[in-house]
Amino acid sequence: MKRALGVSVYPDHSDIEKDKAYLKKASECGFSRIFMSMLEVTEGKEVVKEKFKSLISYAKGLGYETILDVAPNIFDELQISYDDLTFFYETGADGIRLDAGFDGNKEAKLTFNPFELAIELNMSNDVAYLDNILTYEANVPFLYGCHNFYPQEGTALPYDFFERCSVRFKKHGIRTAAFINSQAGKIGPWDVNDGLPTLEMHRHLPVDVQTKHLFATGLIDDVIIGNAYASDEELELLGSLNRYQLELAVEFTEQASELEKEIVLTEQHFRRGDITDQVVRSTEVRKKYKNDANPAHDNTQEFQVGDVVIGNDAFGKYKNELQIVLQPHSDDRKNKVGQITEKELLLLDFVKPWTKFRFKEK
Structure with missing residues (x-):
């Protein structure tokens, strides 16, 4: 599977023009994926839609794939249903990440949504969650996996646990992703931000070492910078990195x-x-x-x-x-x-x- 680099943006905690400038720079460095947080929205449905649509439209022009991070409270806040993903389609998003799971059958049904939005699952659990979904005959090409990130120092995953979780997805050929931590980024979804890595051992390492490590495991296809904004130097460093061979x-x-x-x-x-x-x-x-x-x-x-x-x-x-x-x-x-x-x-x-x-x- 081809490997990709991604960045994260937090429209409810940032300026859209700064987000656009960041996405443009990252695009020039070969980044092609966006994790866009929707966990903090508090404005009305139409205001939220237009704000996200504007940024996603700009990102599409740069060749990005955008996955929106959503949680059950967002559906309540915006008065939308898991049975109708029209709202997310109208923002221009390519998929949604389910921060919380259901019974397996629900997730499988979501992969057959008429808009062909990808359904991304939380990978950071060492349980048979994915296997359960697959038994309900999910539409596998539209099923992704992505680990969590952990804003609090000392709370991210240990490597052996990360490996076990990742193998559960990789053995089924599911596209996988994990987060690394920019040493320059200050923006995340919450008021605590000690960095946003998936692995605790990565929290204070340079971005290129984190990325080399994740790719070297053979378990992760997409590496996403969890916090915003990474420095130009970090973006350029990752852009020049060999994604397919250890250097x-x-x-x-x-x-x-x-x-x-x-x-x-x-x-x-x-x-x-x-x-x-x-x-x-x-x-x-x-x-x-x-x-x-x-x-x-x-x-x-x-x-x-x-x-x-x-x-x-x-x-x-x-x-x-x-x-x-x-x-x-x-x-x-x-x-x-x-x-x-x-x-x-x-x-x-x-x-x-x-x-x-x-x-x-x-």
């Missing part, structure tokens, strides 16, 4: 040679299928560079987790093989040429047998 940020040592930098930065690496616990081995490069001399340097210390090493001239047939250290060890036949940045070390868990990966200089 690890590396900091080179002073003694790293031009040859070693070329091996690290220009080659397509993959981990050997017959793996070892000690290192990630990229072995094809040694064949290409077997005739290139590589004198020893930075080779007498104990290598640490995340160090990038390359076999030197003393390593025989393994000269110029690239490795990423997973367990501390010493071997003077290897040169330390760099290290994975500390905040990206968590990504090493996702370099599995045959995983393709590249490096990008920090």
Whole structure:
């Protein structure tokens, strides 16, 4: 499934012109999806419709898909029914996210709405919610899944729980989404905003590391910035990110040679299928560079987790093989040429047998 980047906007807490400027910038950076909160509306039905319609129409002109976040109280507030989604269709939205669930049959029926609006489900529950809906023969192409975000510090999901919840959707081929946290964003749906990530471990990480992590899991198709507004630098950083292959940020040592930098930065690496616990081995490069001399340097210390090493001239047939250290060890036949940045070390868990990966200089 194609992967997408998204942003969130909160029309009841922001200025529409600022929202439009934000959407334009994000669009220029390759973002194509909007999470638009409707949880806080207090104005009348027609006023709400026109406000959201104006912003969604502008977003459509930029190529966005817009999903409205709704809850049962919104239907009461606006005096509309789950059995008639005309109101949301008339705003121009592409779908609605159900913050609360029903009995399974109701959700399945909603996927057959005449407007072909997507029905997005809350993924952040480790229960057979989706399975129940599917037993009622839901219209699967119009069924999405999206995790929650968590404004309060310390309340977002732990990774193992997130994984279990996500697998329930991914195994059925449902399009999935999760939220990351901008370190610049101050706007969310509530008066508490300690950031808006899905995973607690992401709350204080840079946006690119959060995004790489979610894509590397293979469980999330769309990554959405939960809070507004992300900085231009954050948007540009995510826009340049490789969505389909893990790119690890590396900091080179002073003694790293031009040859070693070329091996690290220009080659397509993959981990050997017959793996070892000690290192990630990229072995094809040694064949290409077997005739290139590589004198020893930075080779007498104990290598640490995340160090990038390359076999030197003393390593025989393994000269110029690239490795990423997973367990501390010493071997003077290897040169330390760099290290994975500390905040990206968590990504090493996702370099599995045959995983393709590249490096990008920090």
